[in-house]
Amino acid sequence: MRTAKPSDVQTRLATSTNPQRLLDAGAALVENRLDVAERLLRAHLKDDPFDVAAIRMMAELAGRIGRLGDAESLLRRAIELEPAFTAARANLALVLNRTGRHADALELLDTILAEEPDEIGHLNLKAAILGRLGRFDEAIATYRAVLARAPRQPRLLLSLGTMLKTIGKLDEAIPAYRAALDFQPSLGEAWWSLANLKTFRFTETDIATMRSVLADPALGPEDRVHLDFSLGKAMHDAKDHAAAFAHYRAGNSLRLESQPYHAAEVTTLVDRSIAVATPDLFAPGRGGETAGDPIFVLGMPRAGSTLVEQILSSHPQVEGTGELPDLPALARSAGQYPGLLTTLAREQRTDLGADYLRRAAIQRQTDRPRFIDKLPNNWQFVPFILATLPNATIIDIRRHPIGCCVANYRQHFARGQAFTYDLADLGHYYRDYVRLMAHIDTVAPSRVHRIFYEQLVDDTEAQVRALLAACNLPFDPACLSFYETERAVRTPSSEQVRQPIYRDALDEWRHYEPWIGDLVDALGPVTASYPAAPATFGTQS
Numbered sequence: 001m002r003t004a005k006p007s008d009v010q011t012r013l014a015t016s017t018n019p020q021r022l023l024d025a026g027a028a029l030v031e032n033r034l035d036v037a038e039r040l041l042r043a044h045l046k047d048d049p050f051d052v053a054a055i056r057m058m059a060e061l062a063g064r065i066g067r068l069g070d071a072e073s074l075l076r077r078a079i080e081l082e083p084a085f086t087a088a089r090a091n092l093a094l095v096l097n098r099t100g101r102h103a104d105a106l107e108l109l110d111t112i113l114a115e116e117p118d119e120i121g122h123l124n125l126k127a128a129i130l131g132r133l134g135r136f137d138e139a140i141a142t143y144r145a146v147l148a149r150a151p152r153q154p155r156l157l158l159s160l161g162t163m164l165k166t167i168g169k170l171d172e173a174i175p176a177y178r179a180a181l182d183f184q185p186s187l188g189e190a191w192w193s194l195a196n197l198k199t200f201r202f203t204e205t206d207i208a209t210m211r212s213v214l215a216d217p218a219l220g221p222e223d224r225v226h227l228d229f230s231l232g233k234a235m236h237d238a239k240d241h242a243a244a245f246a247h248y249r250a251g252n253s254l255r256l257e258s259q260p261y262h263a264a265e266v267t268t269l270v271d272r273s274i275a276v277a278t279p280d281l282f283a284p285g286r287g288g289e290t291a292g293d294p295i296f297v298l299g300m301p302r303a304g305s306t307l308v309e310q311i312l313s314s315h316p317q318v319e320g321t322g323e324l325p326d327l328p329a330l331a332r333s334a335g336q337y338p339g340l341l342t343t344l345a346r347e348q349r350t351d352l353g354a355d356y357l358r359r360a361a362i363q364r365q366t367d368r369p370r371f372i373d374k375l376p377n378n379w380q381f382v383p384f385i386l387a388t389l390p391n392a393t394i395i396d397i398r399r400h401p402i403g404c405c406v407a408n409y410r411q412h413f414a415r416g417q418a419f420t421y422d423l424a425d426l427g428h429y430y431r432d433y434v435r436l437m438a439h440i441d442t443v444a445p446s447r448v449h450r451i452f453y454e455q456l457v458d459d460t461e462a463q464v465r466a467l468l469a470a471c472n473l474p475f476d477p478a479c480l481s482f483y484e485t486e487r488a489v490r491t492p493s494s495e496q497v498r499q500p501i502y503r504d505a506l507d508e509w510r511h512y513e514p515w516i517g518d519l520v521d522a523l524g525p526v527t528a529s530y531p532a533a534p535a536t537f538g539t540q541s
Contacts, residue, residue, distance in 0.1 A: 018044060025057055029064075037061055052078040056088045063095060071095050086112060094125060100325035102132045103362050120146055124156060127163070134321075134365045136167050154180040158190050170197065186213050188226025192412055195233040202234040210234070221258065225251045229412040236410070241511040248410050249515075252421040261418035263428045269380060270432045273338045274439045277383045282390070282444045287346030289353025292391035294360065295471055296327075297374040298382070300430060301417060302407035303399035304453040307482075309374045311464055312471065314478040314485040319368040323375040326359040331384045341387050353388035370471070377416070379433050382440050386447060393471045396437055399453040401430050401527045405519050406509035427522025431537060434526050438533035452531045454506060 021044050028037035038061055044054045059074035075092040078085055089112055096105035106129045113122050123146050130139035143160040147153060161176030174197075180190040191210055194200050202210075213219060214227045228251030235244035295312060297305045313320035330352055331337045334344075344352070364371060378385070385392055399407075405426040413420060419429040440448055449470035456463045464479050478485065509516075520527065525534035 018047065022051075022053055022057070025054070029057065029060060032064075034061055034064060050081055052082045052085055052088065055081070056085070056091065059088075059091060059095075063091075063098075068095055068099050072099070086116065090122060090125070093129075097125070097129050097132065100329060100359075102129050105129050106133065118149075120150060120153075120156075124159065128159065131163050131166070134363060136163060139163050140167075152183055154184040154187050154190065157183070158187065158193060161190075161193060165193070165197065173197075174200070185209060186216070186219060186223055188213075188219075188223030188230070191230040192226040195230040196412075201237055202230075207231070207234050221254055225254050226412065228254070229410075232410060236511075239511075244410075245512055245515050251412060252409060255412070256418070256421040259415075259418045259421065261421065261425050263419065263425050266380070266419070266429060266432050269338070270436045273380070273383055273436055276338050276341050277386075277439060277443050279443045281341060281383070282386045282447075284390075286387070286390075287344075287349035288388045288390040289350050289357060290391050291353075291357060291389075292393070292472070293357065293370055294389060294392040295370055295372045295395065296378055296385060296392060297372055297395045297397060298378040299376055299397045300379075300399065300404050300408070300433060301376045301413070301420070302411055303376070303404050304397045304451070304456065305374045305376050307453075307456070308395060308397050308451065308467070309372050310485060311467065311479050311482045312372055312473075314482040315468065315473055315476050316478070317368055317473055318370045318372060318471075319364060319366045320372045320374070321360065321363040321365075324360055324363060324373045325375070326356055327373065327375065327378055327381050327384065330356055330359070330388075331381050337381075338383055341383055344387065349388050352384075356389065370473070379437060382436070382448070386440075386444055394448045395467065395470065396448050396450045397453060398434075398450060398531065400506075400509075401427075401434075401523050401530055402516070402519065403506065403509040405430055405523070406512055406516060407505070409519075423516055423519035424522040427519045427524075431523055431526050434533050435537050441533075454531075457506065 021040055025037045025040040025044065028034070028040065037057070041054055041058045041061065044051065045058065048054070055074050055078040059071040059078070062068070062071040062074060072092065072095050075088050075095065078088040079092065082088070089108060093105045093109045093112065096102075096108065106126065109122060109126050109129065113119070113126065116122060123142055127139045127142035127146075130136070130142065140160065140163050143156060143163065147156055147160065150156075157176050157180035161173045161180065164170075164173035164176060174194065177190050177193050180187055184190070191206075194202070194206075210227050210231050214224065214231065219227075228247045232244045232247035232251065235241070235247060295318065297308050297312070299305060309320045309322075312318045334340055334348075334352055360371065360373065379396070382394060385394060398404075405423070408417070408420040408426055409423060411420065419425045437448065437450075449467065451463060451467060461480060465475055468475055468479065524538055525536070528534070
């Protein structure tokens with residue numbers, strides 16, 4: 001969360017009943033000693049439950065550990081007690097943005113900027129939100145305006161580069177990343193942003209600089225993770241696959257320390273989903289929003305969902321809106337998922353489907369009748385889609401199990417994909433994904449159109465025609481020249497989908513065969529049966 005301005009902090013401390021305890025709690029937050037901070041803040045709020053500075057700090061702590069709902073409630077309480085508490089309002093805008101309510105965040109931020117028009121932190125957040133809303137030109141203009149006043153801002157240059165990359169302006173994005181590194185060579189995220197362009201190649205000087213920075217014992221864990229993944233990419237390009245894998249393993253292991261993953265939770269979710277997803281649950285006449293606007297493109301990350309989105313977005317009737325957070329948020333907020341599906345009345349199904357369309361509409365930038373939601377992890381919520389949006393199109397894009405999982409292991413995700421940090425976790429996740437989708441094929445036959453990435457590469461036209469037919473769209477030749485379509489692409493595949501399909505990446509995983517035994521074991525029978533699902537999945541080990 002954004003830290004309050006010193007004057008704001010001083011004002012709140014001056015009115016606190018125990019300013020030293022708040023200072024100690026703030027120091028603990030800075031040092032990431034969250035248990036100490038929580039103990040101090042709870043004691044303080046027990047003594048003075050109306051101290052808005054302490055409430056805001058407790059909200060920051062909640063946000064740090066992912067309890068964004070608690071953070072929002074605390075911030076709203078602080079603002080209720082002190083409407084002029086600007087730092088709390090700015091924090092609330094950040095929480096709203098992180099929970100997918102970008103329009104609400106922008107509205108709140110505009111009121112704050114009316115009072116503090118020159119505050120760089122507010123302007124930076126506004127630019128980020130504009131980007132999430134697809135207003136890229138405004139976002140870029142905002143970043144440039146800030147940098148014109150304060151040019152030595154490596155993180156702002158990093159954000160500007162990412163926004164330029166999103167709209168395909170690599171000739172401007174790369175200099176922005178380079179400028180950020182000129183100011184701060186240890187900024188790991190800037191190195192990874194270059195590596196994540198896929199088509200970019202590091203120079204020997206770049207590699208030497210990254211190694212030198214990585215060797216510094218004072219380097220923070222976040223920068224260290226980014227540099228390991230960047231050097232992994234550099235070594236992969238240099239065909240030194242042993243060194244590449246060592247860096248990928250180091251980066252993933254370090255990331256797993258800060259973002260632990262529990263594979264059993266997804267397995268349990270799939271077990272419960274299979275138990276409730278019966279043919280009767282999806283029978284005609286059970287309710288749901290009947291609009292057929294959405295096209296859900298889902299599956300594993302790095303399986304080709306961005307490519308499918310680019311193909312479909314090249315059709316004049318389809319708009320690509322990227323990876324929307326709304327479906328998982330709705331499914332989880334409606335009750336205990338997936339059990340809630342058996343209790344939803346007809347009207348509730350319809351209301352939930354309509355609510356999804358209202359939320360998704362915020363991301364719509366054109367009047368095209370159809371739109372794509374390509375959040376890969378939506379495979380976990382296919383039963384929810386079928387129950388609340390019965391006329392939506394569902395596209396499952398699938399890639400060879402080992403190839404897909406190794407590609408995920410080599411990709412550093414900012415957040416939300418903690419299963420990618422361990423090879424065994426990756427195998428279990430892929431296996432659960434195939435297991436649920438196989439069940440859906442049984443209880444709701446023909447409702448999911450499946451594309452296999454390898455077949456899309458080998459016979460593109462036939463696969464594209466079948467895809468369009470599954471979406472009830474007429475064939476359009478623009479879908480075959482998808483790489484010529486100019487649109488914003490936020491995902492790691494942004495540069496790859498701006499060129500014709502190529503086969504080079506299909507067998508890259510074989511370079512890493514000596515080190516992926518845990519993955520192969522976890523995938524079990526899924527690999528041997530590919531592209532079909534196995535008749536039995538056995539037990540997860």
